[in-house]
Amino acid sequence: MEIINLLIGGFVVAFEPLNLGLIIFGCTVGLFIGAMPGLGSVNGVAILLPMTFLVPPTSAVIFLAAIYYGAMYGGAISSIMLGIPGASTAVATTFDGRPMALKGEADKALIAAAVASFVGGTISVVLFTAFAPPLAEVALAFGPPEEFALMMLAFATFIGLGGDDIPKTFFSIFIGLALSAVGLDIVSGEPRLIFFDIPGFFHGINFLVLAIGIYGIGEMLWTVEVSKGNVQMSKATVTVERTFDALRKVLGTWKTMFMGSFLGFFVGILPAAGATPGALMAYGIAKSTAKDPDSFGKGNIAGVVAPESANNAASTGSMLPMLTLGIPGSPTTAILLGGMVIWGLEPGPLLFVEHEEFVWGLIASLYAANFFALLINIAFIPAFIMVLKMPFTILAPIIFCLCVVGGYVPTQDMHDVWLMLGFGIVGYLMRKLDYPLAPAVLAIVLGPIAEPAMRQSLIGSHGDISTFFTRPISGTIMICAIGLLLMPVIKILKNRMQAN
Amino acid sequence: MRKAELVMALCLAAFSAYLMLKSAELPIGWIPDEGPGGGAFPFWLAAGMFVCCMCVVYRWFRRTSPISQSTEPYMDKNTQRMFITIAGSLTVMIGAIHFIGVYFSLPLFLMFYLRFLGRHSWPLVAGVAITTPIITFFFFEIALLKALPKGFTEPLFYPLYDMFL
Secondary structure, eight states, X not given: OHHHHXXXXXXXXXXXXXXXXXXXXXXXXXXXXXXXXXXXXXXXXXXXXXXXXXXXXXXXXXXXXXXXXXXXXXXXXXXXXXXXXSSGGXXXXXXXXXXXXXXXXXXXXXXXXHHHHHHHHHHHHHHHHHHHHHHHHHHHTOOHHHHHHHHHHHHHHHHHHSOSOHHHHHHHHXXXXXXXXXXXXXXXXXXXXXXXXXXXXXXXXXXXXXXXXXXXXXXXXXXXXXXXXXXOOOOOOOOXXXXXXXXXXHHTTHHXXXXXXXXXXXXXXXXXXXXXXXXXXXXXXHHHHSSOGGGTTSOOTHHHHHHHHHHHHHHHHTHHHHHHHSOOSSXXXXXHHHXXXXXXXXXXXXXXXHXXXXXXXXXXXXXXXXXXXXXXXXXXXXXXXXXXXXXXXXHHHHHHHHHHHHHHTTTTOHHHHXXXXXXXXXXXXXXXXXXXXXXXXXXXXXXXXXXXXXXXXXXXXXXOTTHHHHSHXXXXXXXXXXXXXXXXXXXXXXXXXXXX | OHXXXXXXXXXXXXXXXXXXXXXXXXXXXXXXXXXXXXTHHHHHHHHHHHHHHHHHHHHHHHTOSHHHHOOSOSSOHHHHHHHHHHHHHHHHHHHHHHHHOHHHHHHXXXXXXXXXXXXXXXXXXXXXXXXXXXXXXXXXXXXXXXXXXXXXXXXXXXXXXXXXX
């Protein structure tokens, strides 16, 4: 009862004219920033952080949270429309979102992404409201071995995503992880894998360089080849009938949506995990538990719903350790945390007592931001569809230009643009030989989390790898991961037995 | 396709071996009180890559994978021409950014692609080639304060910065 009263008080704060205006403005700006390849919620929040010093702290954090939410919704737009993930959290959305757009169902994919994001966001805010303090304790139980076990589980799901050629899938994972190791060694600080002593490798390889190369340049080259340069543009239209049809199909995937939401939230609250592994695991589980797993990757609506509900749920989940413990769950929440410290708000358990109005105002604004982000997203769908109707010979060079600019922006180094072109060309040549490339992109995202977790665990256990199996949480997760890894082998053996 | 599968696997195996050597520049074993050496993680990953490539080669010899059984060409003449034109024009555009900057190399690339590959009319080519850099400038440089490379054309933008920033 006390929670409901506090939440009502929070809604009074969230619906103050200034705060409501900031929520709507933040969601709209975030949507467009998230939709741009190369820019994600972290860019939006970082760039607009100085603007928030013009308003009171509560309004400021509400504005930034609205940008965060809007960008999480927007990440799916470029994944579906252009086949280029706007952020790492939207990589899994590309797998089925892009095939849906190519089939003339871009409107349905966008509606599915918006509704799933809304459901994921709302479920996670409800969980946040009800269980914030006890869940923070659970998050604290996650040490490096548990984090590494979680990464192993995420990698195990890649095997299921990679198709039937297991050596090529493993190769893709290994190369993604190896590329994530380029730069400076995190423990000794020594330069590592600096190819030909080129200075650009010192800052490592940003995942966006690989993602834009493969999904932007490589995908465009592939499309030109497959269509012989004469691409049939999307025939998608937005009508009330099609919208209701899409909504009916989305509601038919309610089990996937709920699974993605809960999974995303729990992965999101773990420090350093974030939305990307959550979205990926949700996709993997949706595929492996579906009645028609072969339709995934070819435009199955559940393949859009699962990662989108999970990544939005995780974005809310990652705010939980930030507010209750002062530990950011993602790069964006790290910037939010910095902002809070600047505004004189010290995150931690006392925040809920000393700044009650701020905390509950923020929580209520998350409900409101979810609702407005859904409305704004749906309102812009006809405009996004217009882009797809452009002739391919106009759209393709514009996408190439976007790739070049998007590859430059994260690090502002031309070295990365050249790398992106290289990855795009090599990725295209590899794709022609059935090398799955999605696992490489996901591995380069998770590598910087997995390696420190593994090394810290091994240092702590003096090199004893049983530490990953003897701790209850990490042991359970590792067993699940090994089970998932063995699934393709079991499938092959089963097929052979049936053939005999 | 069959030959390409073998060539690609051997090239990737060579790259894996190079990665192993490069990783071994840092310690790859266990360092007392410090844990695994800095090169251990990439070294064993590269070793895994090498093993995967050898598996691909083995399957190629046994003709067990679909690609190793394929008789189709890896790239036909038309695809080759398209690939060289697009990849080449992208390379020239990115190279030109170092000298004339994004705001002059993007329009030149757009004009080439739209006019010579897309065969669009000059008014449309001009419209897209002019509006794209303008939108890019206002979105990235003015709204998001992200400077893009301009090469020796940088001084031309000083009046715009004075006007909008």
